[in-house]
Amino acid sequence: MMKIEIPVTGIFSEKELLWFLDRGFDECVYKVFPDKIRRAFEAGNERMLVDIYPLRDRLVVAWLTGEPSENGINFVQDFLTDWFDLDIDLTPFYGLLSPYPRLDYMSKRYEGLRFTGIPDLFEALAWAIIGQQINLRFAYTIKRRLVEAFGSFVEYEGNKYYLFPSPGTIAKAKVPDLRAMQFSGKKAEYLITVAEAIASKAIDKTILNDLPDMDSRLKMLTNLRGIGHWTASYVLMKSLKERCSIPYGDAGLLNALVNHGIITEKNELPAIRSFFSGFAGWESYLVFYLWRSLAPMEGDVFYPRTSTGT
Secondary structure (H helix, E strand, O other): OOEEEEEOOOOOOHHHHHHHHOOOOOOOOEEEOOOOEEEEEEEOOEEEEEEEEEOOOEEEEEEOOOOOOHHHHHHHHHHHHHHOOOOOOOHHHHHHHOOOOOOOOHHHHOOOOOOOOOOOHHHHHHHHHHOOOOOHHHHHHHHHHHHHHHOOEEEEOOEEEEOOOOHHHHHOOOHHHHHOOOOOHHHHHHHHHHHHHHHOOOOOHHHHHOOOOHHHHHHHHHOOOOOOHHHHHHHHHHOOOOOOOOOOOOHHHHHHHHHOOOOOOOOOHHHHHHHHHHHOOOHHHHHHHHHHOOOOOOOOOOOOOOOOOO
16 A cells, blocks of 8 residues: 655644534535545546544555556545645644633634635635535535535445536536436536636636736636625635635624624724734634634533534
8 A cells, every 4th residue: 555644844733624524514525424425636647545543743645546647646635635725834833822811812722723725716605605505514515415416436346536627528518407406507608717717718717826916816717606795705715825815704703703892883884894904914814713622612701602614
């Protein structure tokens, strides 16, 4: 069995990673076990299934199917480094939390929690579209229907491990097909439009990253039909690791800010902007930790009223 090790920079919490990936939702593109994550990958014409063991200072990756090529190994290593944000040192972020008595607990309670992204741009956009104005549990149900209908898979020990559908595949889908999965008509149109844009190379991560600033990237994304400011901000956070992206108006974020006494009313945008100004370059990490706080552990300084964020 082929194995590699991927080093982690600084503090890393395997417990927090496994918790985040396995929150009781019906995830369909990876499977979480008590000590590992199993996921299928596709690099060119090469399909692979791997087990990922997170440890305090590294990931151990074991191939379950075949012998991977050098390209396949590099693809998986780069994907996992991006997915789990393994190259970043969290020490400066924890230093920014320390002056805030209501936030300082996070650096100990969630120590080593890495920003868990969605490296594939189309998957990130599709997930954001699917989740618009519905609860998370139903969003996961629709995602599974989409993936099982249009995605390829790797079969192992009698089980199918699905890959998220390619934009080229979804670009050829018909609105009635998606409507049958309980997409709204508009969401079906939005998803196909985005798939067409990515499949035609009108937009991709390289094009977005080559733009001069975040405002330019937001504008390019919001020019896509069905992509508003929240969706664009979320995708920049999750797929491009835009560190200063903040999804203003996000219900979970607003609840967490109220819970921590940062704001008293959810429409206090100037106060929110002022608060985040103290975390320049780490805004998306703060959003992620505030989302994490919506599922409190015993001993936290408060007990929020809402469920977990995304």
